[in-house]
Amino acid sequence: MRDHTRAEQAAGFLLRLVDDETAGRIRERTGLPGPEDPQVVRRRLERAWAWGNLLPASVVLWILQEDDPDLNAMVWQFITTDAGLRRAVARGVPFGAGRTAPVPVHATLRGEEPEIPASYVRLGLTGTLRAARSMGAARAAASMVLTSDDWTAVAAADAEGPLPGYARWALAVRPDCPPALRAQFGSHPKFAHRVRRAGVLDGPADYARAHGSAAHVLQVLSMGWLLFPARAREAEDALRPLVHEHLGDRVEAWAVLAQLMDTFHGTAPELITTAGAIA
Numbered sequence: 717m718r719d720h721t722r723a724e725q726a727a728g729f730l731l732r733l734v735d736d737e738t739a740g741r742i743r744e745r746t747g748l749p750g751p752e753d754p755q756v757v758r759r760r761l762e763r764a765w766a767w768g769n770l771l772p773a774s775v776v777l778w779i780l781q782e783d784d785p786d787l788n789a790m791v792w793q794f795i796t797t798d799a800g801l802r803r804a805v806a807r808g809v810p811f812g813a814g815r816t817a818p819v820p821v822h823a824t825l826r827g828e829e830p831e832i833p834a835s836y837v838r839l840g841l842t843g844t845l846r847a848a849r850s851m852g853a854a855r856a857a858a859s860m861v862l863t864s865d866d867w868t869a870v871a872a873a874d875a876e877g878p879l880p881g882y883a884r885w886a887l888a889v890r891p892d893c894p895p896a897l898r899a900q901f902g903s904h905p906k907f908a909h910r911v912r913r914a915g916v917l918d919g920p921a922d923y924a925r926a927h928g929s930a931a932h933v934l935q936v937l938s939m940g941w942l943l944f945p946a947r948a949r950e951a952e953d954a955l956r957p958l959v960h961e962h963l964g965d966r967v968e969a970w971a972v973l974a975q976l977m978d979t980f981h982g983t984a985p986e987l988i989t990t991a992g993a994i995a
Contacts, residue, residue: 719756719759719760720749720752720756722931722932722935722977722978723931723974723977723978724748724749724752725752725934725935725938725939726930726931726934726935726938726977727748727934727970727973727974727977728748728749728751728752728938729934729935729937729938730934730955730959730963730973730988731743731748731970732751732952733952733955733956733959733960734959734960734963734964734965738964738965741965741967742965742967742970745967745970745971746967746970746971746974748970748974752938754942757939757942758942760939771794771915771936772915772916772917772923772927773798773889773890773891773914773915773916774891774915774916774917774919774923775915775917775923775936775943775944776791776794776795776801776891777801777811777891777892778920778943778944778946778947779791779943779944780801780804780805780811780892781811781812781813781944781946781947782812782943782944782945782946783810783811783812783815783819785819785820785821785822786822787943788805788819788821788822788825789822789824789825792805792824792825792828798859798890799830799855799856799859800858800859800860800861800862800890800892801890801891801892802828802829802830802859803829803830803859803860803862804862804892805819805821805825806821806825806826806827806828806829806830807821807829807862808820808821809862809863811892812946830859832860833853833856833857833859833860835847835853835856835857836856836857836860841857841860841861841866841869841870842869842870842873844856844857844860845857845858845870845873845879845880845883845887846873846879846880846883848880848882848883848886849880849882850882851882851885851886853882854880854882854883854885854886855886857883857886858883858886858887858890861887861890867893867894867897870887870897871894871896871897871900874897874900874901875900884901884902885907885910887901888901888907888910888911888916889910889911889914889916890916891914891915891916893916895918898911898916919947919950920937920940920944920947920948920950920951920954921950921951921953921954923937923951924937924950924951924952924954924955924984925954925955925983925984925985926983927983928981928982928983929980929981929982929983930977930980930982930983930984930986930987931977931978931980933983933984934984937951937952955984955985955988958985958988958989959988961992962988962989962991962992962993963988963991963992966992966995968995969991969992969994969995970991971995972991972994972995973987973988973991976990976991976994
């Protein structure tokens with residue numbers, strides 16, 4: 717069993733959005749391989765990912781929302797600069813909607829909680845956020861916001877009197893910051909740009925439609941059934957109409973898509989429509 721290439725994984729994800737008969741005929745005519753063996757996919761996940769810092773922060777959050785200790789240990793390497801997420805994982809804080817029971821901490825992560833800021837010990841949560849006068853201090857303070865109760869307290873404190881700009885920034889770029897609180901912080905274009913650059917997305921549909929490059933995004937989505945099954949369908953539903961409209965059962969269009977995949981720099985919708993237009 718060989719690992720599929722990135723292009724094959726990406727095309728395989730799109731082929732799952734058409735019926736099995738059509739997908740089989742496309743694979744036979746284009747040479748694209750069949751569905752990847754689950755054991756091969758799991759082996760790939762167990763290795764160090766090649767995506768590095770190209771994995772947006774929100775994708776990591778969707779994985780953490782599974783509240784799976786093994787997945788948490790796997791994505792630990794991608795949250796090296798987010799002390800808040802690291803602290804939450806190390807403490808077993810659940811991320812899944814409606815979950816309150818602690819998540820078992822993977823054996824490799826026990827004792828790995830980042831250092832607690834000295835200002836937090838003196839001033840408490842809202843006090844240390846209000847005292848932040850640099851980005852470093854703000855990030856350290858924001859790392860102590862862990863539970864839904866913490867986020868509620870932050871929202872109340874900001875409503876009572878706006879938190880310092882650095883604190884708002886450090887909190888807003890956390891992928892687990894509640895959207896309503898992020899909106900409360902402000903809607904200035906520069907603020908929205910900072911949030912976007914931090915890899916914070918509206919959801920899997922936004923990632924599928926607007927993030928690039930297409931091959932990288934589709935490769936990540938091809939493993940969504942293992943990484944973030946609770947959210948994967950949102951991405952599938954976002955792309956399925958485009959696949960049916962522009963590719964459908966047209967073998968030539970799928971062949972063009974496979975040829976473009978590795979060199980195309982646009983988004984997945986742009987790749988799909990371009991392949992259909994060329995064919």
